[in-house]
Amino acid sequence: MNADVDAVALAESLFDEATRANERRLLVLAGDRGRGYDALESLLEALPVPITGTTVVGPDDRLRCEHLPQANAGELLGTTRDVIAVDAHDELRPNALGKVVGAVDGGGLLILLAPSLETWPDRRGGFDESLAVPPFELDDVTGRFTRRLVETLRVHRGVAIVDLERGRVEADGLTDPAPRSATTAPAPAPPPNCRFPAAAYEACLTADQVDAVAAFESLSEADRAVVLEADRGRGKSSAAGLAAGAFAADGEDVLVTAPAARNARELFDRARELRETLEDGGSTDDDEIGTDSRPIETAAGGSISFREPTAAVAEVGSADVVIVDEAAALPVSTLESLLAADRIAFASTIHGYEGAGRGFSVRFRDRLGESDHAVTDCTLVEPIRYAAGDPVEVWAFRALLLDARPPVEPLVVDADPETVEYRRLEPDELLADERLLREAFGLLVLAHYRTEPNDLARVLDAPNLEVRALLHDGHVVSVALLAREGALPPDIRAMMYEGGRVRGNMLPDVLTSQLRDEAAAEPAGRRVVRIATHHAARSRGLGSHLLECIREEYGDAIDWLGTGFGATPGLLAFWRANGYRTVHVSTTRNDASGEYSALMLAPTSDAGTALHDRHADWFVRRFGSLCTDALDDLEPDVARAVLRSVDADAGPPLELSAHEWRVVAGAAYGPGLFDVDPGPFRALVVRYFVDDPDTVDLTGREERLLVLRALQGRAWETVADRLAYPSAGQCMRALGDACCPLVDHYGTDAALEVRERFAND
Numbered sequence: 001m002n003a004d005v006d007a008v009a010l011a012e013s014l015f016d017e018a019t020r021a022n023e024r025r026l027l028v029l030a031g032d033r034g035r036g037y038d039a040l041e042s043l044l045e046a047l048p049v050p051i052t053g054t055t056v057v058g059p060d061d062r063l064r065c066e067h068l069p070q071a072n073a074g075e076l077l078g079t080t081r082d083v084i085a086v087d088a089h090d091e092l093r094p095n096a097l098g099k100v101v102g103a104v105d106g107g108g109l110l111i112l113l114a115p116s117l118e119t120w121p122d123r124r125g126g127f128d129e130s131l132a133v134p135p136f137e138l139d140d141v142t143g144r145f146t147r148r149l150v151e152t153l154r155v156h157r158g159v160a161i162v163d164l165e166r167g168r169v170e171a172d173g174l175t176d177p178a179p180r181s182a183t184t185a186p187a188p189a190p191p192p193n194c195r196f197p198a199a200a201y202e203a204c205l206t207a208d209q210v211d212a213v214a215a216f217e218s219l220s221e222a223d224r225a226v227v228l229e230a231d232r233g234r235g236k237s238s239a240a241g242l243a244a245g246a247f248a249a250d251g252e253d254v255l256v257t258a259p260a261a262r263n264a265r266e267l268f269d270r271a272r273e274l275r276e277t278l279e280d281g282g283s284t285d286d287d288e289i290g291t292d293s294r295p296i297e298t299a300a301g302g303s304i305s306f307r308e309p310t311a312a313v314a315e316v317g318s319a320d321v322v323i324v325d326e327a328a329a330l331p332v333s334t335l336e337s338l339l340a341a342d343r344i345a346f347a348s349t350i351h352g353y354e355g356a357g358r359g360f361s362v363r364f365r366d367r368l369g370e371s372d373h374a375v376t377d378c379t380l381v382e383p384i385r386y387a388a389g390d391p392v393e394v395w396a397f398r399a400l401l402l403d404a405r406p407p408v409e410p411l412v413v414d415a416d417p418e419t420v421e422y423r424r425l426e427p428d429e430l431l432a433d434e435r436l437l438r439e440a441f442g443l444l445v446l447a448h449y450r451t452e453p454n455d456l457a458r459v460l461d462a463p464n465l466e467v468r469a470l471l472h473d474g475h476v477v478s479v480a481l482l483a484r485e486g487a488l489p490p491d492i493r494a495m496m497y498e499g500g501r502v503r504g505n506m507l508p509d510v511l512t513s514q515l516r517d518e519a520a521a522e523p524a525g526r527r528v529v530r531i532a533t534h535h536a537a538r539s540r541g542l543g544s545h546l547l548e549c550i551r552e553e554y555g556d557a558i559d560w561l562g563t564g565f566g567a568t569p570g571l572l573a574f575w576r577a578n579g580y581r582t583v584h585v586s587t588t589r590n591d592a593s594g595e596y597s598a599l600m601l602a603p604t605s606d607a608g609t610a611l612h613d614r615h616a617d618w619f620v621r622r623f624g625s626l627c628t629d630a631l632d633d634l635e636p637d638v639a640r641a642v643l644r645s646v647d648a649d650a651g652p653p654l655e656l657s658a659h660e661w662r663v664v665a666g667a668a669y670g671p672g673l674f675d676v677d678p679g680p681f682r683a684l685v686v687r688y689f690v691d692d693p694d695t696v697d698l699t700g701r702e703e704r705l706l707v708l709r710a711l712q713g714r715a716w717e718t719v720a721d722r723l724a725y726p727s728a729g730q731c732m733r734a735l736g737d738a739c740c741p742l743v744d745h746y747g748t749d750a751a752l753e754v755r756e757r758f759a760n761d
């Protein structure tokens with residue numbers, strides 16, 4: 001039997017069925033790679049699909065259609081393709097799969113070129129190499145993710161499997177769907193008293209989309225934000241495009257941004273169609289549709305233009321309305337900068353955490369809530385790109401756990417440290433117990449902005465990762481992901497010290513390569529990569545209990561426990577309360593969270609203590625200089641919490657000369673000036689925060705003043721403005737006042753003499 005012929009015939013019937021049902025189908029071509037490509041080529045020739053609607057995602061540009069490497073799969077986010085083929089022979093990156101699945105149109109096919117399904121789980125590819133973190137090797141990486149993937153392919157509806165080696169169809173993937181009802185739902189009506197032209201609503205395909213367009217009407221006023229959320233293919237971008245078209249028709253300038261111009265194609269198509277309807281009453285010039293994001297101008301003098309995110313941030317002030325598409329795939333810091341626009345909308349996916357993780361929902365939503373914008377939320381449920389219940393969406397959600405959820409609230413609402421059981425969740429157990437896997441992974445996804453499909457493979461296959469959890473009545477209520485780090489041999493340590501890259505080992509790597517400590521990777525440790533407690537059971541000590549159990553389990557088998565995370569005052573307090581102490585703050589902001597990362601250590605042996613102590617000492621010594629340099633924009637509250645989370649014994653003792661004390665005490669109690677010699681003030685302030693003495697009672701505002709002026713060297717006017725002091729002069733006096741209790745606590749005789757002299761005046 002000729003497998004090519006079989007594959008072509010099967011692809012035709014799948015395509016036919018998919019078209020009838022407005023669903024997608026998945027076709028797996030399993031076996032030799034060359035045969036897979038031959039079959040793919042034949043079936044693409046046979047299918048009634050234009051070559052322009054087809055994309056191959058893989059290492060080689062072998063066919064005439066569009067080609068993207070897996071690393072660039074993000075370019076397909078939010079686009080619509082008839083056929084996407086993923087070549088998984090050399091590797092399969094779960095993130096890439098997650099990104100492409102949602103882009104296949106209803107009536108289209110997702111094609112997976114894979115090795116023979118029997119042997120695939122035993123093969124190791126490029127992605128697996130990234131999991132072989134020293135001291136482990138590729139042989140230590142397991143194939144559980146692939147085994148699970150193959151099982152889902154075999155059991156899910158709508159998935160056809162052709163065994164190219166044996167020349168047979170293992171599953172035809174046909175679901176024989178009931179014919180779709182010929183009567184289509186009535187066109188949704190425009191809402192009463194709408195501000196946008198009725199045509200914007202008449203172009204909508206679902207009632208949800210009408211609501212979404214209506215939500216944009218709130219942007220007619222200043223200080224407003226709209227958040228559109230939906231799973232893929234619900235028509236978010238199109239709704240945004242219709243709204244953009246309506247604003248432009250009213251003479252307004254709309255600036256659109258997204259990770260890449262291509263991601264905004266649907267938005268521009270809808271806007272262009274609306275302009276044609278409104279201005280010509282006629283049909284759109286087909287040549288213009290699908291032409292990416294060329295600027296649109298309207299007769300009323302309005303415009304819609306696309307800018308890459310960085311350019312959008314720079315131009316945010318010049319537009320009337322800003323629309324951010326695929327917001328979940330942008331760094332939080334970029335989203336924050338865009339908030340300078342006073343009329344802004346964000347379109348984002350819910351389960352599509354395959355973008356840049358859930359930074360948008362987990363971190364950015366809070367920031368938006370704290371901004372001056374009144375926020376209108378809108379969720380679109382009804383699918384448009386493909387029919388509800390589409391089997392490929394169901395498969396992808398399961399295979400990549402895109403919709404994994406922690407246990408429902410009632411199951412864990414009574415959990416506390418007394419009711420829970422500490423458990424090691426071994427990968428084999430997780431593989432065998434889908435509920436446990438969904439709960440543990442779902443908790444990480446929901447709570448943690450950095451969890452992505454690649455993490456599912458890491459949890460199941462990476463030899464350096466371990467999962468620990470607290471279970472309440474068998475349900476996961478707290479979970480932690482731990483990475484083995486350190487204990488590296490001398491050659492790797494030397495290589496790191498000399499500037500070479502090492503996989504994993506984040507803490508030892510930073511301490512060795514950036515902080516110039518060749519011995520840092522010698523002690524063995526566990527880094528808590530992620531920790532999360534169910535939202536219904538937070539602040540009851542469960543997170544702390546989990547960390548305590550982890551510490552007990554490892555005992556003195558390791559030298560240190562550590563962590564690294566986007567630093568916020570709350571999280572620093574949490575880790576500090578659990579015995580972790582800061583040894584470093586990154587000098588650049590994290591892309592996904594927009595925050596500076598703090599690295600913390602909790603030593604568990606003498607070697608770990610030695611590692612911690614020297615780094616804590618260096619950190620205190622350099623923090624002052626960092627504050628006028630890389631960390632000059634660190635939020636004052638984060639700076640306060642960072643220094644308070646450093647070990648109090650760290651750093652040099654405060655040693656100011658008699659003269660320096662006279663300068664400081666003179667500014668506090670007399671007519672002296674901070675500006676003539678900021679150095680001693682800086683040393684005093686660093687010491688004060690690290691010591692955190694009970695006897696010094698400064699207000700939060702005074703402490704922020706100390707950070708902004710004494711540590712970060714901001715201009716008096718800026719500080720006065722930021723902390724709402726009536727004038728720069730009052731701000732100067734406030735700094736002097738804030739120094740009084742510091743002089744009282746730390747001052748030497750020279751300082752106290754100054755105090756006495758002026759106190760008596």
Ligand SMILES: CC(=O)SCCNC(=O)CCNC(=O)[C@H](O)C(C)(C)COP(=O)(O)OP(=O)(O)OC[C@H]1O[C@@H](n2cnc3c(N)ncnc32)[C@H](O)[C@@H]1OP(=O)(O)O
Binds near residue numbers: 563
């Ligand atoms: C390496 C990393 O993973 S760092 C990221 C940590 N994870 C997350 O941010 C995910 C979302 N958050 C969570 O899941 C939880 O809040 C955790 C894991 C941080 C803490 O778990 P919990 O079970 O609540 O811990 P526990 O009850 O022992 O301690 C809570 C205390 O930590 C502090 N804390 C923790 N997170 C925060 C926060 N975001 N803001 C303010 N305080 C916080 C508070 O002091 C809090 O006590 P309070 O509620 O009485 O003020």
Ligand SMILES: Nc1ncnc2c1ncn2[C@@H]1O[C@H](COP(=O)(O)OP(=O)(O)OP(=O)(O)O)[C@@H](O)[C@H]1O
Binds near residue numbers: 266
């Ligand atoms: N009002 C509309 N008129 C014509 N086509 C539409 C309309 N709304 C949606 N579509 C089509 O449905 C598909 C999905 O729409 P759209 O890209 O707007 O959804 P989305 O929710 O932004 O999807 P994604 O999350 O993948 O970006 C696209 O092919 C689009 O052309």
